[in-house]
Amino acid sequence: MTGDPAGKTVTVVGGGVAGLAAGCALAEAGYRVQLLERRPYVGGRASSYEHPGTGEVIDNCQHILLGCCTNLIDLYKRIGSEGEIFWSSTIHFIEPGGRQSTLQPSSLPAPLHTSSSFLGAKCFTLSDKITIARGIEGFLRHTPPDSEENFAQWLARHRQTPRTIQRFWYPVLASALNEDPEYISVRYAAKVFREAFLYSAEAGKMGIPLVPLSELYGKAVPYIESRGGSVHLRASVEAVQQVNGRWILTAGEQQFESDAVVLALPFEALAKLMPALPCNEASRDLSENLEQFGHSPITSVHLWFDRQITDLTHAALLDTTIQWLYNKSKLQGQVTSDGGHAIELVISASKALVRMERQQIIDLALKELQEFFPVVREAKLIKAAVTKEVRATYSIRPMLDSIRPGSQSPWPGIYLAGDWIATGWPSTMESGVRSGYMAAEAVANAFGHAASFVVPDLPPSGLMRLFP
Ligand SMILES: Cc1cc2nc3c(=O)[nH]c(=O)nc-3n(C[C@H](O)[C@H](O)[C@H](O)COP(=O)(O)OP(=O)(O)OC[C@H]3O[C@@H](n4cnc5c(N)ncnc54)[C@H](O)[C@@H]3O)c2cc1C
Structure with a gap:
């Protein structure tokens, strides 16, 4: 990094992984960061919370990474969370009846x-x-x-x-x-x-967090604060104005002034904010493009049994609705106060389940689980929860890349981040972090500072060097 960012303030809107990555990179580079998040916690779509029905802290859904997620791993190292990932090089496929491969x-x-x-x-x-x-x-x-x-x-x-x-x-x-x-x-x-x-x-290799997601990403908050920045929760940005070359953002009663802004929002939240931003030809194009993005849901079923139903940490369950199993008690080393061993089942692209009632989903999950682990028939189900994330990810459909914008926005001094911008990655935490680092580089470059935050991909190894 060359140049001096001292004295420059950057407002980051959105405390998901994209906003946290942008905020951490800019704070480390010497910018005064103010991060505004609508919810009472950071992490966005990758967060955990106390589930009201069960009293247990659950992830909104199990999140997985791969060894190739170089930027996400870099963020974990930056904020001190890298030790909280369990790495596994094995995938167990289980057939109904229990046979494993x-x-x-x-x-x-x-x-x-x-x-x-x-x-x-x-x-x-x-x-x-x-x-x-x-x-x-x-x-x-x-x-x-x-x-x-x-x-x-x-x-x-x-x-x-x-x-x-x-x-x-x-x-x-x-x-x-x-x-x-x-x-x-x-x-x-x-x-x-x-x-x-x-x-x-x-x-x-597959990475599975060993702690609830908000704990994993929550470490970004002291990271930003200890570098002179501030994190404002329950701050939902409603208006954006430019006055004398500076940007003023309004969130409820509060106003935040800065030299540059990173909008690290999901595409639908940006679309909602568009009427509050200056209108120009490029912003009209962006609005039209935002309308072409669509969502795909993920459902997870959280089950607490009175005993361990498998020794495996994770497995793909074949020929079923319930697709992947994560043994949360084994991964997080905890049994609940009422003796519950936690299992989470994750169903991707779960369009059919979105319409089903909670109890129907639990009944289906239990019935299917018995086919893989007969012990489920004798085990007592202590409690259960179902989370349906209807807007989990955007659909990575053919030709979407032609309308994914880069970090530059239609407004000078405002930069875009979020897993949906043109990162070369699908809707993942890696894409979110990349987008945040890309936006941080764009901010620094605009102020004349040569900064590099994006981490290169892992190179192919062995014979794959011939086919990069
Ligand atoms: C159920 C589920 C399972 C998933 N599984 C995986 C997985 O296994 N692996 C993986 O890599 N990815 C997974 N993903 C995708 C991953 O969570 C996302 O790609 C990533 O978290 C997106 O981060 P983001 O910062 O771009 O957006 P978000 O996380 O959506 O963050 C945007 C933030 O902006 C805030 N916000 C919105 N409007 C405003 C406003 N006006 N003012 C202030 N703040 C505002 C929101 O509250 C939110 O915190 C999953 C997602 C879901 C939902």
């Missing part, structure tokens, strides 16, 4: 590192393995550019069977991208698959 890396060079466990996986027949290998070959050489083709069409073109889609591609990619294949851009399916399975064992 495990995918894990060996010492073979990438992209062959998971091949021996894949060949030994009992959940795929020989014919499945040949079919899946034909699909993988389609992603091996390059990440295709964004096109009109959707991932379902790509799967059909690569002659994937309903069974390989249901048992392999859906648990792996539809879960990671939180969408049905019909609405997924092939470019992003390829990107995630290459990072998770082909580039290296390091890039593909």
Whole structure:
């Protein structure tokens, strides 16, 4: 970093991972940061809270990262949360009846590192393995550019069977991208698959937080404050004005003045704020583009049993509605005061469940869980909670990249962040942090300071160096 940011104030609107990343980077670089968050806590879509029905602190949903999330990992290191991630290189696939198959890396060079466990996986027949290998070959050489083709069409073109889609591609990619294949851009399916399975064992390892999400991200608050910044909760920005070259933001009774602003909001919150911002040709284009984004839901089912139902920390459950299991008590090392062992089930792209009643979802989850873990039949369910996040992520559909804006906004001195801007990543925490770092770089550059916050991707390893 060159130049002197002293004396410059930057207001960051939104305390999700994007806003926290921007705020931390700018505070570290010497800017006076004031971060405004509408809710009483930070973390945005990646947060935890005390669930009113059960009295337990739950994550709004289990959040997972991969070793390739270089910027997210950088944020954890910056704020001192890196020790609170459990890293695992194994994925357990469990079939109804309980048979397990495990995918894990060996010492073979990438992209062959998971091949021996894949060949030994009992959940795929020989014919499945040949079919899946034909699909993988389609992603091996390059990440295709964004096109009109959707991932379902790509799967059909690569002659994937309903069974390989249901048992392999859906648990792996539809879960990671939180969408049905019909609405997924092939470019992003390829990107995630290459990072998770082909580039290296390091890039593909799975990270699971060991503490509730608000604890993980809450450390960003003292980080900003100890560098001269301030964090204002319950501060919902309603008006934005420019006076004598400075920006004045109004949140309820309070006003915040600054030299630059980072709007780190989800696309729908930015759309809501647009009427409060100056109107120009570029802002009209942005408004039109914002209307083209759409959401995809995620549902999670939190169950507390009177006993441990599995020793596994996490597993993909095949041929079910409930797709992924996380053993929260094992991960977080806690049993509740009433003796409950917590399990969380995560259902991505859960459009059908959004319309179902809470009890119907719990009954379905228990019925399906019994097929994998017979002990559930004898176990007593102490309590349960269902969280439906209808606006969990944006749909990463074909050609969305053509309308994702960069950090520059239609208004000089205001910068955009949020997982939906043009980061090259789908709707993830990594995309949020990247967008925050990108916006922080844009702010610093506008003030004539050469700053670099975005962390490069992990390089491909082994034979994948031939197909970067
Ligand atoms: C159920 C669920 C499961 C997910 N699972 C994963 C996962 O496993 N892995 C992964 O990487 N990602 C996952 N995601 C996606 C991930 O949570 C998001 O991509 C990421 O958190 C987005 O961060 P953000 O800062 O861009 O937006 P947000 O988190 O939405 O933050 C925006 C913030 O702005 C605030 N705000 C809005 N309007 C105003 C206003 N007017 N004034 C002030 N503040 C305002 C909001 O309250 C919010 O805190 C999941 C998301 C959900 C909901």
